[in-house]
Amino acid sequence: MAVRTGNAVWEGDLKAGKGKLKLGSGAFEGAYNFPSRFEEGPGTNPEELIAAAHAACFSMAFANMLSLAGFVPKSVETTAKVTLALTPAGPVIGPIELVNSSSVPGISNEKFQEIAAAAKTGCPVSKALASVEIKLDAKLV
Secondary structure: OOOOOEEEEEEOOOOOOEEEEEEOOOOOEEEEEHHHHHOOOOOEOHHHHHHHHHHHHHHHHHHHHHHHOOOOOOEEEEEEEEEEEEEOOEEEEEEEEEEEEEEOOOOOHHHHHHHHHHHHHHOHHHHHOOOOOEEEEEEEO
C-alpha cells in the first residue's frame, strides 16, 4: 500500500499569519496565507492542491478506463476548478468542476461520455471527495 505525505506549518493568526507547505516527495514546496486562500493573493492554498490532485487522478483513471475498453487515448487533459465558498457556517469546498478535453481515436461521443462519467465517480480522489458535488464537462476532440 502506498502512503503519501504532505506537511504544513502555520505561524500566527488566520488573517495576519503565514504558512509553508511541502509535498513529502520534495516535488513542491510553497507559501500560503489568508490572501492566497480567501482572496487572490500570491501563494498556493489547499483548494489549488486538491484541484491538481483531482485533475491528475481523473486523467489517469479516464485514460486507464478508455484503454481497457479498447480506446487508447492520444491525450487526456483535465482542469479541475475547486470552489471555496464563505457561508454563515464557515468556509465550504464545492462544487468541483472537472473540465476535460481528450483525443481518443475510434470512439463515439456516446461511449466517450459513458467512460468519462465512470471515471468521474471511480477515480480515488473523486471517491475521497464524495461529499462534494463534482461536475464534469468532457469533450472529445
